[in-house]
Amino acid sequence: MAIPGFAIAGELLAKVLPTVVEMILDAISGAEKSAEELRNKPITISIAFGGGEGDAVKVLRAIEESLPH
Amino acid sequence: MRPLIVFLFVAALGLVGCGGCGGEPFRRLAWGFRTVNYTAELTESVDKAFAAYGSAEMTRCKAAHPAAPPASTGDATATPIASPEYVKCIMPAVKLLRAWSGEEKGKPTGAGILPAIQSAQRAARLSLDAAFDFLHARGGKCKAEDTECSAKLEAWKAAIRPGLCALWEIVDRGVQLGAFTATTSSAYKTVKEMAGALCPAK
Numbered sequence: 001m002a003i004p005g006f007a008i009a010g011e012l013l014a015k016v017l018p019t020v021v022e023m024i025l026d027a028i029s030g031a032e033k034s035a036e037e038l039r040n041k042p043i044t045i046s047i048a049f050g051g052g053e054g055d056a057v058k059v060l061r062a063i064e065e066s067l068p069h
Numbered sequence: 070m071r072p073l074i075v076f077l078f079v080a081a082l083g084l085v086g087c088g089g090c091g092g093e094p095f096r097r098l099a100w101g102f103r104t105v106n107y108t109a110e111l112t113e114s115v116d117k118a119f120a121a122y123g124s125a126e127m128t129r130c131k132a133a134h135p136a137a138p139p140a141s142t143g144d145a146t147a148t149p150i151a152s153p154e155y156v157k158c159i160m161p162a163v164k165l166l167r168a169w170s171g172e173e174k175g176k177p178t179g180a181g182i183l184p185a186i187q188s189a190q191r192a193a194r195l196s197l198d199a200a201f202d203f204l205h206a207r208g209g210k211c212k213a214e215d216t217e218c219s220a221k222l223e224a225w226k227a228a229i230r231p232g233l234c235a236l237w238e239i240v241d242r243g244v245q246l247g248a249f250t251a252t253t254s255s256a257y258k259t260v261k262e263m264a265g266a267l268c269p270a271k
Binding site: 038058 | 093095096098099102103106108109110112113116117119120123124126127131150151155156159162163166167169170172173174175183186187190191194197198201205209
């Protein structure tokens, strides 16, 4: 029966909707939190953001020193 | 029960279709931050791999083609001169390291991949930071049809593209030479995926 069905659905909705809305809002704000955490994470990789010249160039210099000038 | 299920389904569709009700743009930014961080991680591991490769090649080539005293003097105490065979042996490593570092005989060539990726990463991070601030100021609202918003969210890709494509080429060359072998790492796979999406096909 349609009307009793809707009444039951309405009751169920009233019970689960706050939880569903909370879950959805968590999912949304979770994405912002993830982006913010990634943005604020200190970068520990040294050469990638210009923090140093790296090891490869030092090896290159050693090799070039071994070549005939 | 069915009306509830229908309602929830429609609500979920509405959220997905909203295309920017806070979640999706931030997820895109989070992916951007992760990709740039992976690019940095790959840069670091490539540099170390190339350094190890260069050292190993120098040891191998010196052992295979020992230097000899200058023939003209016959003086055994004179500084040994590298043989042409040694030079030929070590040259692939030298070329790779010069292309990577952008230095040749102590002078910058202006064509190094490492300086290029460093510059690109800095620019991409600035773009991502700016996009985050922009999105945050708008409460995460960024609809798909909003061109200003889309431009902000996508700017980091344009910033990192030149460095990323150059990085990918030299990683590829490094893999062929055996200088770089960490091809199952997340950083390698992520950069490979990005290069496939952003860089021109060869």
